Amino acid sequence: MLAREKTRVVSIGNVKIGGENPIAIQSMCNTKTEDVAATVAQIHRLEKAGCQIIRCTVPTHEAALAIREIKKQISIPLVADIHFDYRMAIEAMENGADKIRINPGNIGSNEKIRTVVDCAKERNIPIRVGVNSGSLEKDLIAKYGGHVTAEGIVESALDKVHLIEDMGYDNLVISIKSSDVLMCTRAHELICQQTDYPLHVGITEAGTMWSGNIKSALGLGMILSQGIGNTIRVSLSADPVEEVKSAKLILRTLGLRKGGIEVVSCPTCGRTNIDLIGLANQAQTMVEEFDDKSLKVAVMGCVVNGPGEAKEADLGIAGGKGEGLLIKKGEIIRKVPEDQLLEVLREEIAKF
Numbered sequence: 001m002l003a004r005e006k007t008r009v010v011s012i013g014n015v016k017i018g019g020e021n022p023i024a025i026q027s028m029c030n031t032k033t034e035d036v037a038a039t040v041a042q043i044h045r046l047e048k049a050g051c052q053i054i055r056c057t058v059p060t061h062e063a064a065l066a067i068r069e070i071k072k073q074i075s076i077p078l079v080a081d082i083h084f085d086y087r088m089a090i091e092a093m094e095n096g097a098d099k100i101r102i103n104p105g106n107i108g109s110n111e112k113i114r115t116v117v118d119c120a121k122e123r124n125i126p127i128r129v130g131v132n133s134g135s136l137e138k139d140l141i142a143k144y145g146g147h148v149t150a151e152g153i154v155e156s157a158l159d160k161v162h163l164i165e166d167m168g169y170d171n172l173v174i175s176i177k178s179s180d181v182l183m184c185t186r187a188h189e190l191i192c193q194q195t196d197y198p199l200h201v202g203i204t205e206a207g208t209m210w211s212g213n214i215k216s217a218l219g220l221g222m223i224l225s226q227g228i229g230n231t232i233r234v235s236l237s238a239d240p241v242e243e244v245k246s247a248k249l250i251l252r253t254l255g256l257r258k259g260g261i262e263v264v265s266c267p268t269c270g271r272t273n274i275d276l277i278g279l280a281n282q283a284q285t286m287v288e289e290f291d292d293k294s295l296k297v298a299v300m301g302c303v304v305n306g307p308g309e310a311k312e313a314d315l316g317i318a319g320g321k322g323e324g325l326l327i328k329k330g331e332i333i334r335k336v337p338e339d340q341l342l343e344v345l346r347e348e349i350a351k352f
Contacts, residue, residue: 007198007230008196014077017198023232023257024052024230025231025244025251026055026200026233027054028055028056028081029043029046029055030240032063033066036070046241052077053077053079054077054079055080056078056081058080058088059083060088061091064091067095067097079100080092082102083106086116089102089107090116093120093125097125099125099127099128100120100125100127101128101130101175102130105137121169126173128172129160129172129174130176131177132177133153133180134179136152149183150186151187154187154194157175157176158195161195161197172197173198173200174197174198174200175199175201175202178204179206181222184219202234203219205235206235209236209238209242212237213246216250220232221250234247260290261293262295263280263283263287263299264313265298265299266301266309269301272302274321276319283342283345286342293349295349298310300317300318302320310330315328319338323337324336324341326341326345
């Protein structure tokens with residue numbers, strides 16, 4: 001396991017982050033929070049996928065009221081996302097939000113911020129102080145040469161943290177995000193040297209399933225590999241469930257999470273006589289049924305090199321012309337008709 005930066009511990013509902021606690025996976029609903037049934041249904045899908053903390057936007061009084069009903073039907077902590085209207089933060093907390101996310105810079109006057117902080121203090125509800133590169137104050141842009149910089153993002157976040165500390169509250173989580181991978185990485189390297197608050201990490205506005213996953217894997221990989229980060233979100237223009245699946249794979253790849261099945265598959269070549277691309281994708285989807293198991297599964301397209309390439313896997317299949325091989329711990333177990341390969345693999349995983 002990677003060495004982790006030591007931070008203080010913060011409790012978000014029944015989930016503890018920071019300290020020696022494992023990195024928690026977050027996502028955010030894209031339903032209208034006011035629609036309780038739709039929001040609960042999406043959260044249930046996210047819970048099943050492995051989401052540990054969920055965030056919902058609270059732009060209206062109706063959304064704040066909905067939190068109470070949503071909370072009754074879910075089992076993971078709920079974070080209320082607040083922008084501009086400080087009253088929504090208060091109503092969200094009154095209705096059971098486990099944490100609130102605010103950018104004090106767009107909440108308004110210090111008096112409004114103090115009202116929010118006092119409400120959080122009364123209920124011991126954590127506040128996530130969030131700053132994005134797109135909302136950096138003009139004076140900090142000017143200070144650092146007329147550009148958004150990692151230094152400016154960090155200064156902005158710490159200014160807001162100090163403001164809340166001066167109001168007598170320190171149950172805080174910090175989030176500093178940018179869509180620029182290198183800037184985001186640098187900002188996290190800087191801030192972890194200046195504070196011990198837990199950090200929520202992500203590459204904001206990362207993009208589509210394809211580009212967003214690449215940017216998030218690179219950015220989160222560089223940040224987490226330095227021991228920085230206590231919760232993560234992979235921000236994708238996609239079904240939020242895909243964010244959770246990607247986050248789990250990133251953590252497993254870095255050795256920061258156990259459990260789940262890793263699928264390795266060979267690139268196609270002229271020797272391939274089966275639909276390897278289709279088979280590998282089906283296998284990847286199928287193994288999601290077995291999140292309680294910790295295995296490596298190989299899907300190979302060639303019976304010539306397949307057994308050797310699959311030697312390091314717990315289980316594997318290697319396709320040939322109309323048939324394939326079932327491989328276990330590097331040993332060929334038996335031949336299987338091509339149309340039965342996936343089902344046989346499923347049965348072996350279930351028995352493993």
